[in-house]
Amino acid sequence: MTKLTVKQLEALTDADDGKTLREDGGLVAKVRAGVRGVTVLFRYEFKLDGAKRDHRLGSWPKKSLAMIRAERDDLRATTSKGINPTAARKAAKIEAQAAIDATIAEAERQVAENKTVADLFKEWLHDGVSRQDGNAELRRSFTKDVLPVIGKKPLRNLTEKDLLAVLRAIKSRGLNRAVVIRSKDLGQMLRWAEKRKPWRTLMADGNPADLVDVKKLLDHDYQEQRDRLLSPDEIRELHNIFARLERDYVALPPGQKYSGIRPVNTRVQCAMWICLSTLCRIGELLKAEWRYVDLDKGTWFIPAEATKGHKGKRQDHHVFLSSFALTQFRHLKKVTGHTPFCFPSKDERNHVDTKTVSKLIGDRQCSFKSRSKPLAGRHHDDSLVLSKGAKGEWTPHDLRRTGATMMQELGITLEIIDRCQNHLLGGSKVRRHYLHHDYAKEKTEAWRLLGEHTESILATNELG
Structure with a gap:
């Protein structure tokens, strides 16, 4: 052959x-x-x-x-x-595949073992938390304060000291409230991880958030629950400040207006008086739409989705506007009535950010801020400090509390005040099922009395 x-x-x-x-x-x-x-x-x-x-x-x-x-x-x-070569070839393929599978498994194990805090945050944001703003504030605050410090840290190596480093950096800017909020957010994220794979195996040594005592980081005089109220004198003072800033700015020569202190925007002024006279939350007010405000009937409807809920529960809210509150909405209508929103954004396609007014008020009380320099494009003065700062900083939410306290002083029952604030009331489910009185008459009277009392406070106002 x-x-x-x-x-x-x-x-x-x-x-x-x-x-x-x-x-x-x-x-x-x-x-x-x-x-x-x-x-x-x-x-x-x-x-x-x-x-x-x-x-x-x-x-x-x-x-x-x-x-x-x-x-x-x-x-x-x-x-x-x-040896049968066909069987040997099959065996070789099986062995090769087994080696590939083992390599992949080892790579996946290493990836899982080295998952970082940033990886956890991304998954938690997607599957573990759902807040009213679509998690926008969580995304913003973690991107600014948390991820730059510990984002690349493998979760298995995360310690109490790492969390404290994040919180101390925030505290160094004088932001006590932000320290509390960020500590709660981190705790919520890590508790979520403790119950789920692969995160729980990476926390074999326990949850480092459980070891953080946030109280030790805060100023001794810091109070988590604010109780700031504006006195009648301060309400008059605030009214005077609004008027004086407008008067002084108008009196400035044209060449000096750029460097002068600008008056408080009409929208912001209206927002402050509406918060005081309706007990609404500033966030709810800034989401308001003109289709829900009836100036003829003197009503403002706040749909449930625009309200702040408790444990995921929300409810519609009907506000019966006093003469004082109605006047504020009419002033506002002249400014923003051409848009769908009472407080439109710059492009007028949506409402303004719900933190905008609080920031504007805070920027004009800069002595209470630990800022080394003014924030770009923001006010930086003390033009809205009340009582020479003796009672501390005030916020838009303090006006809601002030209005509620004024109602109490007027003899209005706590139950009606709660309903005017749109608090979710407890009680028997059976009672809530059968009793459907809407208290419209009682609430209307409460808001009327509050509006008249506010007008009486301001009636004695003397422009300073």
């Missing part, structure tokens, strides 16, 4: 179709002629356990003759050991 040569294979023609070629060592070839020319299919014939078998080696010229012989020689070595 002669040895096959490349020249012999190259000499084959269509006339050789179906011809069988053989070579010593079990190498067998079958000639196939087709549209793409002549192809020679090789196989290795051998005996195993007394039975004749064969194993495909591929085709020439796709494979060279030398490659085919080398593969045949490997198979001869395998069969000489009594």
Whole structure:
């Protein structure tokens, strides 16, 4: 039996179709002629356990003759050991796949083991928390205060000291309230992780948030629950400040207006008096839409989705506007009535950000802020400090509390005050099911008395 040569294979023609070629060592070839020319299919014939078998080696010229012989020689070595080459090939594939699977598993284990705080935050934001603003504030605050400090830290290595580093950096800016809020947010995120894979395995040493005592970071005189009230004198003073800032600015020569203290925007002034006279939350007010304000009937409807809920529960709120509150909405209507929103954003496509007014009020009480320099594009003065700062900073939310306290002083029952504030009231489910009186009459009277009392306070006002 002669040895096959490349020249012999190259000499084959269509006339050789179906011809069988053989070579010593079990190498067998079958000639196939087709549209793409002549192809020679090789196989290795051998005996195993007394039975004749064969194993495909591929085709020439796709494979060279030398490659085919080398593969045949490997198979001869395998069969000489009594091993079926087909079974051996399957075993090799299985072993190779097992090695690949093991490599992938190890890589996934390492990835899981090295998941960072930023990885956790991303998943928590997507699956673990859903706040009224679509988690916008969480995203903003973590991006600013948390992730730059510990975002790249593997969760398995996160410690109490790392969390304290985040909180101390916030405290260094004098933001006690932000320290409390960020500590609660971090705790909520880590408690969520404790209950879920793969995070809980990365917290085998416990939750570092449980070791943080945020009270030790706060100023001794800091109170988490604000109780700031504006006295009648301060309400008059605030009214005077609004008027004086407008008067002084108008009196400035044209060339000095740029450097002068600008008056408080009409929208902000209206917002302050509406908060005081309706007991509304500033966030609810800034979301208000003109379609829900009826100036003829003197009503303002706040749909449940625009209210602040408790444990996910919200309810519609009907406000019956006093003469004083109605006047404020009419002033506002002249300014923003051409838009759908009472307090529109700059492009007038949506309402203004719900933190805008609080920031504006805070920026004009800069002596209470620990800022090394003014924030870009923001006010930086003490034009809205009341009582020479003796009672501390005031916020728009303090006006809601002040109005509620004024109602109490007017003899209005706590239940009606709660309803005017749109508090979710407890009590028996059976009682809530059967008793549906809306207290519209009582609330209207309460708001009327508050409006008249506010007007009486301001009636004695003397422009200073």
